[in-house]
Amino acid sequence: MIAFVLRRLAVAIPTLLLLIVFSFALMHLAPGGPFTAERALPPQVLANLEAKYGLNDPLWKQIWNYLYGIVVHFDFGPSFVYPDRTVNQLIAAGFPVTLTYGALSFVAAVVVGVSLGAVAAIRQNSWVDYLAVGISIGAQVLPNFVMAPLLVLVLTLWYGLLPGGGWSFSDPSFWIMPVIALATSYMASIARITRSAMLEVLGSNHIRTARAKGMPEHRVILRHALKPALLPVISYLGPVFVSMITGSVVIDIYFSTGGIGKAFVDSALNRDYAVMMGVTILVGSLTILFNLIVDVLYAWIDPKIRY
Amino acid sequence: MVIDQHKMQSLSDRMVEHEVKGRSPWADARKRFLRNKAAMLGLTILVLVAIFAAIGGQFAQWSNEELDFAVMGQVAQAGQPSIASGHYFGTDNLGRDLYARVVQGTQVSLMVGVVGAAIAVIVGTLYGATAGYVGGRTDQLMMRTVDILMSIPYMFVLILLLVMFGRSMSMLFLGIGLISWLDMSRIVRGQTLSLKNREFIEAARATGVPGWKIIIRHIVPNLLGVVAVYATLLVPLMILTESFISFLGLGVQEPLTSWGALISEGAGTMNYGTLWQLAFPLFFFVVTLFGFFFVGDGLRDALDPKDR
């Protein structure tokens, strides 16, 4: 197991390197630069800017300097578009926000989704089941860029229950709409997966045996059925994590949360090279880490898996 | 909204098992599929949507780009859905016929979905089959590469690609297709590994058939079940991805449109008394995604029944 984890971590380094070089090249090939502005800058001013940010060095040297800065000083460089801030500062400001509503959404999606799916399976063909299936089918495909403005309209304008956007770490009323908008479709998917896995497990021999032995129903479910039924859910968590990061773009746009999702899209559109690289590296590392956690979790629950 | 890999693995195991037992899984599967009500409903929806996309344009009174000057500027009052004005689904904000636009958006979205899924499935199958068949260090290398690629945040790369090469249909197909072949390649590789030591492959090899031919002639056809299910479930994912790209404003060029673009426009104006601009495209979007899910799930359940 430890060997497996170490091997995976060793793969992470070339992966990140590849990602960095690829994004860097792509970014610099794109037309326009960070200082392409409506009023074309006088060549001398442009030259001064490029000199200041080292953009007139050959590409390989720029990449080298960039990597050197990260490895030696953990410095991701200055932002071109937000000249008052460094990339480290921008990420330090935006990432905790994304992490907060992302983690909450993740937990909400898993807890609610698994409960809903499990209850639906246990009470198969009851009204609970139909309700759960109905909700999850509808929620699964509603794009969050429809959901988000709808939430603001209903909860802020019509009922005045929640602030329509913004962010505060101390006031949970700002968290609710982002979490609902981000979590709902994953919750629905998780509920569906749990339900069908649970049904399968409940119909299997060892559950029948457990029941035949006269074990109380709740123990049968909690001790014998839930754990194997979670396996498909766990293998689904890696992709959920990645696509939640994508979904955070929509959250940041509609709820003014100031997270890194919007920062990434903006940096790509603004050619803010350093910010874009910084966010890509962050998200790439998190993806690697998270996939690893999911695999470890999987191996822990399912002893048949060997690495 | 991601494919349940667990079930795909189970399906793949089942298909190999059938193959090993020398029994076709398809005969029973068809019966089971036809008995599955949800799948049949899904199939009906898909057929209807496909018909709508193919010949719906014949019934449009307006083209998808014509401006109705009588409606322009007072869309909320004059642009409502109406048989009399010829705007069956109403008009968009500019006074263009929404019916014609939904027909055309349906074509684009379905095409992006199907072509994207096809690219993903073809690349994934060939890659996985090659890795599994060749084996050894090549296999190691190819699968490590997949591991590496798995950790790349694809939506970011896709945004970069569209920003860099400009928006175009082909870029969308390629970008969206390239996102999802990785899982496919893993499953196919596993299946190929179990297939490759079977007698008919050995026999082919012994008669000197080249490797690539064996892969295409003998291995790939045996993967058909997995491929079919995978492809069906990938299409809605591709459509969803495209809608997100359209939301970011990186989708197809005007006057072409897609469900994602129409929904995103409609969602913007939902509080301005023009709800039909959201309702019609969203309806088609939702029912089609359901259709694909039902059919995909039904196909999988039919090929891999849990009642064994």
Place this chain on the structure above:
Amino acid sequence: MTKLFTTTALLAALSLPAYAVEVAEGDTLAENQTYTYWLLDAIKSLDPAKNTDVEGSDVLRSLFEGLMNEDAAGNMIPGVAESHEISEDQLTYTFTLRDANWSNGDPVTAGDFVYAWQRVVNPETASEYAWYIELMNIENATQIIAGDATPDQLGVRAIDDKTLEVKLTTPTPYFLNTLSHATTYPVPQAVVEEHGDAWTQPANLVGNGAFTLASHNLGVDIVLNKNPEYWDADNVVMETVRGVTVNDNNVALTRYQAGELDRVQIPAGQFPRLKEEFPEQAVSVPYGCSYAYVMNVSDKGPEALKDVRVRQALALGLNREVIVDQVLQGGQEPSYSWTHWAINGFAAPEGGMKDMPMPERQEKAKELLAEAGYGPDNPLKLSLQYNTDDSHRLLAIAAQQFWRPLGIEIELNNVEWKVHTDRLQSQDFELARYAWCADYNEASTFLDWFRTDGYNSGKWSNEEYDQLLAEARTAEDTTPLYQRAEEILAEEAPAVFVYHYAKVDMINPAIKGLPRENLLNTWYAKDLYRAAE
């Protein structure tokens, strides 16, 4: 230009008292003096030397104060400079500064201005707005930016703590008008040197404006509080000003209606409905920007556009009235001149296509195209490039439909902003949407764009035109010159002028003091107050 000059000179002689909040009769002040307004995006920089956008300038006007301010109508009034003198040759300006303090209690001195201006032109600062000091024609600015002179050679000098002397290379009638711009604001040397790039963060920032920076969360909000150290603090009523970022205009409107914002832009097409529903709140005022489809007549451009008949046909065929009345619907004006109609002292030339009814224009356009060899049988194929934005998209689609009956097939080409700009500047386009916003309230701010060495992305060039604008710099009466220049633009059609902007907003009626006659929408938070309901 001279007219402009005389008004400011008069002003200097009279040395008018500073403009302050005047609470209108019948208004009582609300308990809670806050103003919350909408920002489309995050504010990029709060460093006066590095700020490049309008939203940033709006905040900087509250955090800092330059030599001059503007009143509600856009006229220059004294800021930090109490009075000024201009030398005979109009090359030396001497400003006397009032007693004012930084928010940390230090006095604002002439040296602070010298430091700030030298900092803008210093290549090490790499300011994107360094050109602004060049525009002011301050001695040696160009050389310093190019690295041929050191920043301390800039033609600006502190004679003593309260006297600032500026030397210009050439008489510049608009010089005083440049002094309310954020780029010219003083910065506190000690603070900048202590904190480096981080000096603009809330904990560090020291300003001399009516407000101080309380917090700034990128992409969320920026909060300013009243500055008790401000020299005119007694006349500042507003306690807190908050800019809230909402990236989606429609959601921003929803939040305005929920009472979370006091001001928000109205999305395209929604003004008539809101005006009817909320007549007190929906406001449309002229705004100094001009929208056009620029044609590429350079060597890289298509052959067809080099033919003036084709350009004329394009200009004739576009139905601006429909665009303004039925697409934008926000009180914008159809445009037949490049200069915004509301620009000070500008009168558009009479006659021309403005007076032709639409069918006649279309006939004329068809004739011209036929002469040039195009028509429905041999359609002219062009591409129209626009950057990603909902209203640009709507307009481009409408334009495509207007030109189609003439036999012009337009291919729409939507690209994102950086690509759009890059292609405009490298003449890699055929037709491209463009908008220019006035830097100052005088026609040359628009007309200079089409000079041979102006920004002029389409590379159109006309000797007489250049000549006219050169003359206008020193002319007594500029009106005939500018009119002639506009006539040339109308004849030559280097661009299809589409419409003149209006600022279309929902404004909470309790908020008083927002300027409605200022074409550049320059507003100062210190002039605002909130009336009790």
